[in-house]
Amino acid sequence: MREDLERRAAAFAALSDPARLRIVDLLTVSDLAPKEIGAELDMPSNLVSFHLGVLEERGIITRRASEGDGRRNYVRLRSEAFRTLEADPIPVAGRVLFVCTANSARSQLAAGVWAQESDIPCASAGTHPGPAVNPRAVSAARRWSIPLVGEMVPRAFAEVRRAGDFVVTVCDRAHELLHGADQAHWSIPDPVRADSDSAFDDVVREIRERVADMLPRLTPA
Structure with a gap:
């Protein structure tokens, strides 16, 4: 190395x-x-x-x-x-697990975009899951033709995480709460605060860019 x-x-x-x-x-x-x-x-x-x-x-x-x-x-x-100037690929034994606070917007959208682009399975979770997926996130997924993954019910990180998962936090609070339990962190702003379609569209664009950057770095173990 x-x-x-x-x-x-x-x-x-x-x-x-x-x-x-x-x-x-x-x-x-x-x-x-x-x-x-x-x-x-x-x-x-x-x-x-x-x-x-x-x-x-x-x-x-x-x-x-x-x-x-x-x-x-x-x-x-x-x-x-x-x-050979590129960094070595990172082997992923399990899934790519996207985590935000409520598991109602960013992590749901990130998992959907990842599922479109990669054969490595994925899931999403929240550190403090909310009651439902945000309607604006559902609308954004529809506008961008993103298939939301799973049952579309927010779930807790502790329940969802499995051994071998590559954890990607997509909000700052989740990253700071996990204290190093994540393998990667994307500092993506919370679109729920703005509560507008344009804010959610901006987040989708950023997630798509982040996923494109991450794809060549991860490989199935």
């Missing part, structure tokens, strides 16, 4: 230089000779050579001799270098 973090940190450090980042941008489209890179960046050959050396040392580029003019070499971007 430590070695992987150090390798990723070194690669990110190499890309923190604007000139090297621009070289990488160019190489996403085409293999280039160092002279061509220098022309694109209006950069002297010794500086191009320095930047390419850093990128090569960090495993971001490779070079290959030209089959035409043997005095030339072409620089190629190693696409796998960027895949």
Whole structure:
């Protein structure tokens, strides 16, 4: 783990230089000779050579001799270098369990969006479940074609949680009450306070963005 973090940190450090980042941008489209890179960046050959050396040392580029003019070499971007910059996936043995305070809005919507996008099963719960799912949450789910998960009855976190669940709190109060019992926290504002369709729509948009960001990080155990 430590070695992987150090390798990723070194690669990110190499890309923190604007000139090297621009070289990488160019190489996403085409293999280039160092002279061509220098022309694109209006950069002297010794500086191009320095930047390419850093990128090569960090495993971001490779070079290959030209089959035409043997005095030339072409620089190629190693696409796998960027895949290995990503953090390792997190194995989930159970479900993704979304938790808010009342289990009447945010956690219900989050579970619905997750169910649309992932094969990892999900559920929702509340630290202090309310009497019913908020009608505006139901309307928002209908507007966004989100299938609400389960019986649509707010349930308590202590009753719903199972061993192996990956717990995601979607409200600040729930996160603070669980004292580290959650694996992830999304600080999403409570739309019930605003009590408007637009507030619920804003929450759905944020949840969809959050789910899209989380999807590649989780994998079934």
